[in-house]
Amino acid sequence: MKTDREVIIIILNNNNNLRADGRDFNELRPLKIEAGILEKADGSAYLEIGGNKILAAVYGPRELHVRRIMRPDMAVIRCRYNMAPFSVGERKRPGPDRRSVEISKITADALRPAIFLEKFPRSTIDVFIEVLEAEGGTRCAGITAASVALADAGIPMKDLIASCAAGKAEGNVILDLSEEEDKEGEADLPVAIMPRSGNITLLQMDGHMTPEEFENALDLAIEGCQKISAVQKEAIKNRYGEENE
Amino acid sequence: MSSIVPEITRKSITELIKKGERADGRAQYDYRDISLEVGVIEKAEGSARVKIGNTQIVIGIKPQIGEPFSDTYNLGVLMTNSELLPMASPTFEPGPPDERSVEMARVVDRCLREGKVLDLEKLCILEGEKVWMIFLDIHVLDHDGNLIDAAVLGSVAALMNTKIPAVSVEDCKVIVDEENKIPLHINEKPLMCTFAKIDDDLIIDPSLEEENIMGARISVAMREDGSLCAVQKGGEDPLTREEVIKVIKSIYEKTKELREYLP
Numbered sequence: 001m002k003t004d005r006e007v008i009i010i011i012l013n014n015n016n017n018l019r020a021d022g023r024d025f026n027e028l029r030p031l032k033i034e035a036g037i038l039e040k041a042d043g044s045a046y047l048e049i050g051g052n053k054i055l056a057a058v059y060g061p062r063e064l065h066v067r068r069i070m071r072p073d074m075a076v077i078r079c080r081y082n083m084a085p086f087s088v089g090e091r092k093r094p095g096p097d098r099r100s101v102e103i104s105k106i107t108a109d110a111l112r113p114a115i116f117l118e119k120f121p122r123s124t125i126d127v128f129i130e131v132l133e134a135e136g137g138t139r140c141a142g143i144t145a146a147s148v149a150l151a152d153a154g155i156p157m158k159d160l161i162a163s164c165a166a167g168k169a170e171g172n173v174i175l176d177l178s179e180e181e182d183k184e185g186e187a188d189l190p191v192a193i194m195p196r197s198g199n200i201t202l203l204q205m206d207g208h209m210t211p212e213e214f215e216n217a218l219d220l221a222i223e224g225c226q227k228i229s230a231v232q233k234e235a236i237k238n239r240y241g242e243e244n245e
Numbered sequence: 246m247s248s249i250v251p252e253i254t255r256k257s258i259t260e261l262i263k264k265g266e267r268a269d270g271r272a273q274y275d276y277r278d279i280s281l282e283v284g285v286i287e288k289a290e291g292s293a294r295v296k297i298g299n300t301q302i303v304i305g306i307k308p309q310i311g312e313p314f315s316d317t318y319n320l321g322v323l324m325t326n327s328e329l330l331p332m333a334s335p336t337f338e339p340g341p342p343d344e345r346s347v348e349m350a351r352v353v354d355r356c357l358r359e360g361k362v363l364d365l366e367k368l369c370i371l372e373g374e375k376v377w378m379i380f381l382d383i384h385v386l387d388h389d390g391n392l393i394d395a396a397v398l399g400s401v402a403a404l405m406n407t408k409i410p411a412v413s414v415e416d417c418k419v420i421v422d423e424e425n426k427i428p429l430h431i432n433e434k435p436l437m438c439t440f441a442k443i444d445d446d447l448i449i450d451p452s453l454e455e456e457n458i459m460g461a462r463i464s465v466a467m468r469e470d471g472s473l474c475a476v477q478k479g480g481e482d483p484l485t486r487e488e489v490i491k492v493i494k495s496i497y498e499k500t501k502e503l504r505e506y507l508p
Contacts, residue, residue, distance in 0.1 A: 038387045039299035040334050051287065055386060057332035080331065080339050085382040086289035086305025094328055094382070095341070128332035130386070132303060133286050 018172060019181070025174045026220055028164070028227055033145065033235035035152045041128075043153025045235065047145035050178055051135030053087075056145035058153040060125035075120035079108040081142055083131040103139045104129075110143050110163065110192040110202035116156040125155060136179035140165050140190050143202065148232050152239065160232050161201060163192035164224035166217040168209055173216045175224045189214070191221035195229040198222065255458045262446045268454060269298075274495065276450045281398065281506045283406035291407025291429070295399035298452060299389035301333075302396055304381065304403040310370065310412075310419070311378040321368020321376040325354035327383035327396065334388040334453075352437075352477045353383065353396045356466040360435025360474040362404055367430050370412050375419055377409060379429070390453035393464050393477075394503070397437040402507055405431050434507060435474050436500040437466040440492050442480070447488060449499060463492050467500045 018025055029050030038044035041057035048054075064070050081103040085091050096104075107129065115125065127149070129142035143163035151160060167177045169185030182188055187207025193200050200222075209217060258268055265273060277298030286292035291306035313320060327350035329337045342350070357363070368377040381403065383396045408426035412419055441451035441459035451459055460482030466475040473493070478484060 038301070038332065039389055040387055041332055044332070053286070055332065059331075059335055062335070082330070084286075084303070084305060084384050085326070085380065086286055086292065086307050086384075088288060091307035091309060091380050091382075094326060126331070128330065130330060130332060130384070132384070133288050135288075 019169075019174060019178075021178060025172055026223065028176045028224055029178065031228065031231050033148055033231050035148050035235045035239040041149070041153075043149045043151070043155070045145045045148035045152060047141055047148070049137065049141050049176070051133060052131070052138055052141045053133040054138065054141045054145045055130045055132060056142065056149040057128045057130075058125065058146070058149045058155070059128075060153070061120035061123040061155070062126070064122060064124040070122055071117075073121050074117040075115075075123045075125055077108050077112050077115060077117065077125045077127065079104045079111070079127045079129065079146070081107055081129045081131070081139070083134060083138070087131045087134045103142070106202055106204065107139065107143050107146065111146060111150065111161055113199070113201050114147065114157045114159045114161050114194055115150065116158065119156060125150070134179070136177055136182045137165050137190070139163075140192065143192050144228055144232065148235055151236050159194040159196045160229060160236075161192050162195050162225040162229040162232060163190065163202060164221050164228050165190040166221035166224065168207065168213060168217065173209075173213050173220060175220045187213075187217070189217045189221055191218065191225060193222055193225045195226055250454075250457045254454070258455060258458055259444050262443050262448060267448065269452060273446070273448045274499070276499075276502070277452070279398075279503070279506055281402055281508075283402050283508050290409055290426075291403045291405075293399040293403040293406060295395045295402070297391055297395045297398075297450065299387055300391060300395050300453075301385075301387035302392065302399050303384045303386060304396070304399040305384065306403050306407045307380045307382070308407070308409045309378045309380065310375055310421070313369070313373065313376040317365075318373040319369050320365040321363070322378040323354070323357060323363055323365065323381065324378060325350050325357065325381045325383070325400070327353070327385065329385050329388070329392075332387075333385045337388070348477075348479070349392055349396060350383065352393055352464060352475065353400055355477075356397050356435055356437050356475040357381075357400060357404075360466060360468050361433045362401060362431060362435065364430055364432050370419055371414050371417070374417075379404075379407075379409075388453060390456045391439050391450050394437050394439050394450065397435070397466065398503055398506065401434050401436065404429055405434075405508060433468045434504060435466045435468045436503045437464050437475065438496055438499045438503070439464040442482060442484060442488065447491065449495075463489065465492060465496045467496050469504065471497055
């Protein structure tokens with residue numbers, strides 16, 4: 001009898017210690033979002049998830065000086081994702097590299113479908129994402145913060161884009177990979193969705209997963225985005241709730 | 246690109262200052278509210294967030310082991326870098342640092358270097374071979390005037406907050422003990438105060454509104470012992486000798502005030 005009981009305890013322990021930081025497979029890291037924290041920007045947001053510290057700012061809609069990319073019938077959205085030199089273990093050289101240029105582009109692509117760009121022809125909406133401290137999943141955190149900043153700037157939107165990654169580490173499909181899980185793990189799947197319609201606006205993957213695992217991970221990521229969406233709305237309410245009453 | 250200031254704003258700010266008042270209710274020689282936190286970035290070996298009014302800057306410090314310059318083979322290196330992030334102001338553009346950013350980094354660098362904040366000899370690991378290179382990155386998040394004073398205050402605080410791994414040398418082998426971190430040795434704490442000249446009046450800690458209409462600017466750095474270590478004049482208008490002396494004479498009190506905020 002006694003040995004039976006011990007076996008059960010070990011199984012429970014295994015389940016609980018699935019991940020190094022003690023999280024469950026479908027659990028996000030602690031998340032905090034604050035809207036409207038910069039003075040000069042038209043809209044801004046500060047986000048912490050796990051060890052990530054991200055600042056997003058929006059300027060616009062404003063005049064676009066680069067005629068080459070101007071659209072006569074709608075606004076363009078430009079993004080700049082940048083990592084502070086002190087945000088990572090080894091100092092990062094300031095300025096854009098190939099990784100940050102790619103992330104800037106996919107961030108703009110992820111946010112674009114939510115914005116009523118046709119309301120602002122010939123103008124630009126500029127989104128700046130600063131990673132002050134990085135701990136895995138900065139691109140998703142940046143997109144999540146940027147959409148709160150867009151809302152804070154009063155830009156009309158169809159939805160508040162939320163973003164979150166799922167992936168696979170130590171053979172398990174898990175939500176919201178930490179830096180360690182991302183490095184050691186088998187796969188990473190960043191996703192952004194429009195929470196109201198469920199439409200996917202960002203999808204990337206690297207690593208190895210079976211089609212079944214992919215499906216699980218995708219569902220997990222979408223579930224995570226929905227949870228993040230609730231925190232985003234809360235942040236907007238905290239900023240503007242009182243003014244509405 | 247600088248902002249265009251409507252004539253009516255220019256007039257109202259100038260007239261207020263003439264009467265000894267300011268648009269935000271301060272006196273001529275008052276700073277705005279200041280807040281300073283250290284250790285805000287865990288991945289950085291040292292860091293600080295400083296706010297003067299709505300101006301907000303984060304400073305991060307990363308040490309690296311590198312080779313000394315050949316003319317200072319027994320000295321460590323302090324590298325000061327600044328980025329005026331486009332998020333901080335509608336007038337900041339992405340891209341390589343412009344002249345405002347370079348000026349700021351160089352003025353802060355001069356202040357820290359000439360102020361002898363660090364003892365660079367102590368950062369030498371193996372003469373002529375390996376030294377500590379301390380990278381100090383100034384990240385401007387929100388620009389509402391007087392970036393220089395905020396950057397210097399935050400930089401000194403961040404350096405005071407910095408811990409680097411202990412190193413020892415055995416037969417030309419450098420052993421870095423990541424587990425055992427020691428604080429940087431801080432020699433001196435120089436701080437900088439900036440005055441703006443608007444018409445014929447001098448005011449301290451100009452807000453962005455005031456910077457946009459100022460004729461000239463003067464920044465002066467002083468160490469705790471009351472010696473000057475860096476001066477920079479900016480802006481198009483000249484300063485009179487009397488004005489310069491007036492600024493120099495008030496620096497001791499003002500840097501003392503700022504020093505209270507250091508950890």
